[in-house]
Amino acid sequence: GLSHKQWVKAAGLDPRHFKSGTSVDKRACISKAGNCHIRRALYLPALSAKKHDPYVKGFFEHLICNGKTPLQGVCAVMRKLLHAIHGMLTHDQPFDNQRFYALPA
Structure with a gap:
């Protein structure tokens, strides 16, 4: 089967960097x-x-507190959901929202 990274790439949710020398960053x-x-x-x-x-x-x-835009946050959630779906299908387990993110105490 495909790895979780390959799933993310197949969905087009992997990051793309635009960099060319010193002029484009x-x-x-x-x-x-x-x-x-x-x-x-x-x-x-x-x-x-x-x-x-x-x-x-x-x-x-x-993510928002760390300076990400709301759309970047939604894309990160989409990617995390894809990771969760991959884990559910790979390990034959139901969705566990507590494994999604550890809330600070």
Whole structure:
């Protein structure tokens, strides 16, 4: 089977860096080189999870506090959901939201 990194790449959620010598140094964004249908299928679940699941919400807020934009946060949640789906299918286990992000005490 495919590794979780290969799943992320197949979905086009892997980061792409724009750099050329000293003149071009843009901020990284997702590559969008993969399957657009997977990204589309993960977008609304990511929005719903960041709103209703306390662990996903904590992960999203942690990213925002560290200077990420809301869209970058949603993309990171989409990627984490894809990792979770891969783990669920690989290890034949149900979704465990507590493994998604460790909330600070």
